[in-house]
Amino acid sequence: MVKKRSKxxxxxxxxxxxxxxxxxxxxxxxxxxxxRVAKELGIHLAxxxxxxxxxxxxxxxxxxxxxxxxxxxxxxxxxxxxxxSTLCSACCGALTEANHEIQEDKSLQKxxxxxxxxxxxxxxxxxxxxxxxxxxxxxxxxxxxxxEEIKSDLSSLHLAPHYGCHYTKPxxxxxxxxxxxxxxxxxELIEASGAKSISYENKLQCCGGGVLAIDExxxxxxxxxxxxxxxxxxxxxxxxxxxxxxxxxxxxxxxxEKVYGTEYxxxxxxxxxxxxxxxxxxxxxxxxxxxxxxxxxxLKKLNVRAG
Amino acid sequence: MIHSNTLDPxxxxxIAKEPGGENIKRCFSCGTCSVGCPIREVTERYNPxxxxxxxxxxxxxxxxxxxxxxxxxxCYTCFERCPQDVRIPELMNAIRNIAVREGFLPPSMRMxxxxxxxxxxxxxITDFENEKRKTLDLPPVxxxxxxVKKILEKLGLHGEEKVEE
Numbered sequence: 314m315v316k317k318r319s320k321x322x323x324x325x326x327x328x329x330x331x332x333x334x335x336x337x338x339x340x341x342x343x344x345x346x347x348x349r350v351a352k353e354l355g356i357h358l359a360x361x362x363x364x365x366x367x368x369x370x371x372x373x374x375x376x377x378x379x380x381x382x383x384x385x386x387x388x389x390x391x392x393x394x395x396x397x398s399t400l401c402s403a404c405c406g407a408l409t410e411a412n413h414e415i416q417e418d419k420s421l422q423k424x425x426x427x428x429x430x431x432x433x434x435x436x437x438x439x440x441x442x443x444x445x446x447x448x449x450x451x452x453x454x455x456x457x458x459x460x461e462e463i464k465s466d467l468s469s470l471h472l473a474p475h476y477g478c479h480y481t482k483p484x485x486x487x488x489x490x491x492x493x494x495x496x497x498x499x500x501e502l503i504e505a506s507g508a509k510s511i512s513y514e515n516k517l518q519c520c521g522g523g524v525l526a527i528d529e530x531x532x533x534x535x536x537x538x539x540x541x542x543x544x545x546x547x548x549x550x551x552x553x554x555x556x557x558x559x560x561x562x563x564x565x566x567x568x569x570e571k572v573y574g575t576e577y578x579x580x581x582x583x584x585x586x587x588x589x590x591x592x593x594x595x596x597x598x599x600x601x602x603x604x605x606x607x608x609x610x611x612l613k614k615l616n617v618r619a620g
Numbered sequence: 621m622i623h624s625n626t627l628d629p630x631x632x633x634x635i636a637k638e639p640g641g642e643n644i645k646r647c648f649s650c651g652t653c654s655v656g657c658p659i660r661e662v663t664e665r666y667n668p669x670x671x672x673x674x675x676x677x678x679x680x681x682x683x684x685x686x687x688x689x690x691x692x693x694x695c696y697t698c699f700e701r702c703p704q705d706v707r708i709p710e711l712m713n714a715i716r717n718i719a720v721r722e723g724f725l726p727p728s729m730r731m732x733x734x735x736x737x738x739x740x741x742x743x744x745i746t747d748f749e750n751e752k753r754k755t756l757d758l759p760p761v762x763x764x765x766x767x768v769k770k771i772l773e774k775l776g777l778h779g780e781e782k783v784e785e
Binding site: 332333334335337338339341344345348360362363364365366370371372373374375376377378381382385414428432433478479482483484485493494517518519521522523524526527528531532534535538 | 638639640658659661662663665666687690691692693694695696697699700707709712713714716717720725726728729731732733736740741742743744745749752753756758759760761762765767768770771772774775777
């Protein structure tokens with residue numbers, strides 16, 4: 314029996330959980346499962362109900378408005394004295410990039426602070442760190458520790474990892490935490506759960522979500538091609554880590570099937586849901602009932618009661 | 621046919637002054653961006669090499685009023701591969717920022733601004749969401765914030781219909 318790290322130890326990771334726009338409305342199952350595995354692994358997640366949108370959607374409309382929206386969120390986290398951990402990869406990218414820009418340009422930082430203070434009574438000193446929740450699992454908890462926590466046998470599962478774009482790129486802001494042309498972290502995290510991570514054609518392709526609002530048919534065409542590639546490998550499910558990628562592959566799966574006259578029925582799991590299953594956590598506590606493409610067959614394979 | 625007297629030679633300098641557009645003049649049209657582009661793969665309407673070439677030539681109006689500048693998905697594939705570090709997704713955002721100032725804001729983007737003004741988020745958090753969160757033992761989320769509206773109003777992005785189609 315492996316002894317767990319004390320849940321209140323000061324050496325345990327502590328973050329504020331940044332939900333963004335999509336998670337609390339469209340994919341609460343991601344949030345539930347992330348909080349559940351965090352609790353089990355001793356990651357402390359504080360909440361700031363006043364967090365707004367990260368600012369990403371206005372980046373294309375007005376760059377400065379984007380920086381101000383991001384800075385407002387930083388000011389809230391800074392006041393709480395905690396780094397930010399996001400569930401959404403686009404939030405992570407947008408916040409990390411805005412943070413870089415503000416931290417590296419003192420005159421810009423001053424202009425932002427003047428406006429933040431005058432308009433909203435807030436200040437940002439540039440002290441907040443931003444990371445993705447999955448990076449906390451990978452870098453701070455680590456694969457070795459995760460392996461120690463595994464209680465269920467997932468070796469019968471063949472899973473298709475989807476990294477998405479903003480989890481590894483651009484390397485100018487993330488640094489080269491891993492090769493964006495050949496990332497391995499999600500494969501390693503999947504393998505740590507005991508399941509097989511499969512390789513497939515065009516594995517690093519974008520979900521198309523970035524243009525969903527502008528042109529739905531283009532976005533669906535991009536998402537479709539990956540669903541085709543994964544189906545060719547008969548994967549039990551796709552595993553991902555971004556709510557927007559999930560919207561493209563799971564929420565829009567039925568629509569893609571209709572438009573292209575085909576059928577996938579491919580379950581899509583958020584990585585914390587997979588990890589939770591491997592840790593022996595009840596599927597209900599991982600929000601699996603909320604998955605739109607029911608992972609019934611997958612759970613049957615694991616001899617776990619279907620949610 | 622492009623007529624040289626309709627070209628605006630200053631367009632590239634205007635873009636280069638915009639955050640994200642700084643490296644546009646480095647482009648030597650190799651096409652690495654278009655080759656690996658996931659949007660280009662499914663539609664002929666988006667072609668980053670072509671857009672950059674048009675911008676460098678000075679086809680200002682054709683670029684700014686086009687729908688194709690809005691088709692970049694910001695996947696950063698070309699950003700990582702560009703041998704000249706043109707930073708294409710940021711460049712597209714620079715061009716879009718100029719387009720918005722010139723009055724070309726796509727209706728779906730206008731709608732996103734409205735939502736952000738109203739709720740501080742793209743998706744509304746209603747009592748229903750917070751009730752559901754309560755039953756799931758999740759902490760409440762503030763339904764809306766006036767702060768985002770204030771930011772957008774102060775920058776002229778909300779309120780009086782400044783931006784026309």
